[in-house]
Amino acid sequence: MFLDSFFIFYFIGMALTAFLIFHFYTKSKNNTKKKLSEESNRIIKYIAGIEAVEIADHLYFYAYSHSDDKVVSPLFKDIGSMAEFASKNLLQRDGEHDYDYWLKLSKLSQEESNLSTERYIVTQNDIKQFNIGLKQVENTGTLNPKLPQNPFFEYILFDLCRENLQVDIFEPLEEHANNISLDLDDINGSEVFELYEYISGNESNYNGINPKSAAAVVKGFISIILSNSQSGWQTTFKSLID
Template sequence: MFDFFKKKKPPAAAAAPIETGPAVPLPLAGRKGHVGAIEAVTLDGTMYFFGFDFSSDLVLSPLIADIDLAARFASQHMTQRDGTHDEAYWRELAGYAVDGSELAAEIESRTFSTESLAAAIASLARVRREGTVEPGFAIEYHLRYLLGAAGGWEVPEEAGDEDADEWIDVISGNEPLAGGTTLTGIADRLQAHLNALVDAAPGNWATKFAVLKA
């Protein structure tokens, strides 16, 4: 009859929160299980890592600013010729991408700034308006290549890149203008090509390099 005087059991201690870390990104366009390596580019002072399949010329991942997260992505979604590997293995490989690259040997080819890209697009717009050469004009080949590889080479044929390097040389004045063409027309075609590259690129490849569109 005196049960109501009994002490109540203390509440159970709350479970300690589980530290999961940032979510591992998904592969681009379902590109899971590809044999590849980790490469890197630098944009506005931040180094971004990404998976790359050399045999297919395909970017496998979004741009990842955390080297450990890039290694985790690779351990879950990429392989080597001898099979899958753990995060520690991929972390070591990612370290090589900090100072080197199998895609572009020169660090300048892997380093970009939004400001300089915006300036290049502004120069291209001037050529489109005025039809005169722009000495020193350039948009790094490696960046255009990576955007194409991220987009799975889905650039429409009419905006293809078979002449993009030649267009840049003509716009900069390094190559003569071919008969029957105009600088305005060539600049328009190059801008259409850049627009198509960005439009085809998935995820943050498109947002990080949206400055190339006009």
């Protein structure tokens, strides 16, 4: 009788202990998930300035973080929308600022640039020659010196993927990348611009590789980074790779 009672209380105690352990583990796990969710939803406010670029005779605005060396905003055609975005999402070194402050900076960017001596300009012909030139190299396998040499392409467009996109996003490029001995892990704006330099007939780290595959990687890369960029970039530049 005594042993029966002992085992009953023993098993009850074990069950209660197991329940309490499970309860506190679950609560701790849920709190961790909640904390991680809150962290992921937190908006990162970059210290940035406003830049203007003329694209096909239209003026556009975007934010650029010099300390992070990357674009940190959508591409805006409306100066007021740029100022509104900046007032909610960006900082200056002395902290947050209101709409009027950012509107003033946006207007100033039309006259001055902190990225170059003059405001970037991308002509309609640049876009046309980029599209036609890539197709020509991809189809014929011959280098094309007529591909536009525009600094905006090198320093901004090819470099839109500063956020270290997952490697698997570039899997559609794998076959062509293998043809030129380029690992998917190494695909980034700088490397792809070197490919662009090569198919343009300029000195490059990739001299002597298959031009068709190089052009296919450039075209596919631009398509992928535009489709994964903030709004405005894809719609404005989609004709580059249509």
